[in-house]
Amino acid sequence: MARHLITSAIPYINGIKHLGNLVGSQLPADLYARYLRARGHEVLFLCATDEHGTPAELAAKKAGKPVAEYCAEMHKVQEELANGFRLSFDHFGRSSSPQNHKLTQHFAAKLDEAGLIREVSETQMYSPEDGRFLPDRYIEGTCPNCGFDSARGDQCDNCTKQLDPVDLINPRSTISGATNLEMRETKHLFLCQSQMRDRLAEWIDSKADWPVLTTSIAKKWLFDGDGLQDRGITRDLDWGIPVRKGDEDWPGMEGKVFYVWFDAPIEYIACAQEWEEAGKGSDWQRWWRTDAGADDVRYTQFMGKDNVPFHTLSFPATILGSAEPWKLVDYIKSFNYLNYEGGQFSTSRGRGVFMDQALEILPADYWRWWLLSHAPESNDAEFTWENFQSSVNKDLADVLGNFASRVTKFCRSKFGEVVPEGGAWGERESALVEELKGKLAEYEAQMEAMEIRKAAASLRAIWVAGNEYLQEAAPWATFKEDPDTAAMQIRLGLNLIRLYAVLSQPFIPDASAQLREALGVQEAEWPQDLETDLQRLAPGHAFTVPDVTFRKIADAEREEWQERFAGVR
């Protein structure tokens, strides 16, 4: 029994996330958290909404609401969707929480004390009409290189040349279209990450077991060109955490806020405080402070590859630089992207399936199974409706659902809705137990290693073993000559359903609960010894035939959905 801290990258507040976002962090993190809990470990699984930054302000403006109100509403929406997908966060916090305000300001003060903050004066594009400084990508104009008229301030989408906004010909604000942009001087705080390069590099080098995707991105940032650069950690925005040095004002920084990527990871820690304050637990420091017990904690982060630099470099720089005993991450599981039907998911064009729409169409387990069993681990993966339909129908409806159905219905018709008595295990049953032991060990090993696709395949193989056994044992034939043996066979079948419900819980929690309810079992104890675990449902135990566990997706539905989610929301 160990203690596991698990965090999923925190989703940005502006809008509902698509399935690619879901499978890139929250869903695999949930799988892992559920598995570890099932194995009896103590788990703290945290997530939150990431609420600061320019896009949040603009989205609120577009919605005609004060940004605080907008974020509160969207937080609620995201929380409900997380519940809908059965994401088992111990707390779903907010990066705008008072706890995070305080902690972020605290970290800034500590970093300043350590001499890791410097002030930098620079000039940035300001739009008087919008009343704000414009991030590079909110400026468009004609590309000086190729003449493309919608080149963004950071890069031209046509010729891919990297640009500086001042290079653009006829620059305009993408927010208002204003063209009267001007360069204004502004002062910002920079985190001196460059001073910490060697420490960070040494730390990354010590993580030989991390996914290549994680370490290669980190190393690229550490060593590319001039190496790790200092990074601005403040912005000229209204919505955010005010720049303060702990409890004190920060002279010259009035009216500025911390950069969202500075405060967002700190929310992982603040979230534990929110968790405690919400009355869901106690002693948050035990999870986060190595001087308060967190040395015994194994901390695992889940994220999409775009988040890797912030989790391997910026956030560790914040923690190490503070010179305080905060817990550093032990393992970073990163993911590639999920594409949609030969292209990318697109939030702006409404291409692909979004979390709310997914749940309107089918229950969470259907999505959880497909997404996890096709997680983009080694490569970008692709969602297609045909693949989704065939996976769900074959794996869930035929292999697992139908197994539960055939066993319970046969039992009902021959013995009634009660675990039948009689007969004793023979060679075939012993062989099955041995086979299952091997497959279970494999499943467990893959879950421990967070090899998600492989874990799904192993679980499926365990389901298949039940069908193979049933076919060989053929209780429908045995029953005619030897009802006692048939009773034994079907008793084992019923116990297999229970076993499957327990083992499948991390992937498909609702189906697991439904099957256990039908079988009349409350517990979901992870198997210790399959010989005894497969005899837990004893003769005389009552059950009911479950409703269809997973229904099939018809061709017509699939076609309709294909059409519906092709684009333009």
Add this chain to the structure above:
RNA sequence: GGGCCUGUAGCUCAAUUGGUUAGAGCAGAGCGCUCAUAACGCUUUGGUUGGGGGUUCGAGUCCCUCCGGGCCUACCA
């Protein structure tokens, strides 16, 4: 431009890090079963591992080169 990842059966993916005859699932074909959600089981077809060259007793794996796909490149988050 630079860096990283990637290309394996019609489709989605493996291959214990250089070691026998490259394996699974789906789809296809054949057979069996009749308890079950027209479900299940068994057998089987299918590969010049993107092309070319090299190193090696031995290459899907290492090197070079060409072709294709993807990501990152620091002010979106």
